[in-house]
Amino acid sequence: MRHFLVMTAFAALAAVVFGAVAKDSNHERLMYGIKVFAEFMAIGLVLAWILYFIPF
Amino acid sequence: MTKVDYSSSVESAPAKAWAMGIAAWLVPGLGHVLQGKWGRALLLGGAVWTSFILGLSMGGHLFKFSGGDQGLSSLLQIPPMVGDLGTGLLYIACWIWGYGFANGPQQAALPTFEYGWTFLLVAGLLNYLSSLDAFDIAAGRKS
Numbered sequence: 001m002r003h004f005l006v007m008t009a010f011a012a013l014a015a016v017v018f019g020a021v022a023k024d025s026n027h028e029r030l031m032y033g034i035k036v037f038a039e040f041m042a043i044g045l046v047l048a049w050i051l052y053f054i055p056f
Numbered sequence: 057m058t059k060v061d062y063s064s065s066v067e068s069a070p071a072k073a074w075a076m077g078i079a080a081w082l083v084p085g086l087g088h089v090l091q092g093k094w095g096r097a098l099l100l101g102g103a104v105w106t107s108f109i110l111g112l113s114m115g116g117h118l119f120k121f122s123g124g125d126q127g128l129s130s131l132l133q134i135p136p137m138v139g140d141l142g143t144g145l146l147y148i149a150c151w152i153w154g155y156g157f158a159n160g161p162q163q164a165a166l167p168t169f170e171y172g173w174t175f176l177l178v179a180g181l182l183n184y185l186s187s188l189d190a191f192d193i194a195a196g197r198k199s
Contacts, residue, residue, distance in 0.1 A: 010175065014103075020100050021185050
């Protein structure tokens with residue numbers, strides 16, 4: 001559970017900065033921040049499951 | 057062959073932009089506060105400060121070039137040190153007071169040790185982005 005929370009915190013902090021410095025309007029920034037957050041979480045979970053099945 | 061003169065198309069940044077960029081690097085969020093961008097300062101500065109504090113609280117360590125290791129080992133400390141240095145005065149204060157640089161077996165045995173230094177490193181890298189944002193706003197390239 002701790003690993004998931006840390007990953008979520010990491011994704012949220014990075015998404016806030018990426019969203020704030022990118023794009024032009026506030027709506028675009030919000031959507032981009034959500035997209036970055038979702039991508040971090042999805043890629044993290046996929047990689048975790050892949051590594052889980054690798055025996056070495 | 058004709059020579060193309062690019063000097064007229066190069067856009068020079070005003071001194072204020074450099075000052076804002078350096079201020080944003082030194083104290084996360086300050087570059088935006090000085091320009092009245094309070095919301096952005098809160099978001100960017102808050103994210104960097106939070107990441108840095110979380111990193112330290114998780115037992116992470118900051119990198120520095122010690123030069124004591126043999127061969128390439130000491131050189132490998134430079135890239136993460138540059139990343140950590142992105143937090144500006146936070147890194148410098150820790151360096152002056154010798155806080156956060158411990159890298160012994162006890163420190164490394166903490167379950168959150170790896171997370172800790174990753175958060176510290178990312179805090180610095182995110183602050184570089186924040187500094188560039190403050191620079192661009194002051195230079196009039198962004199609103």
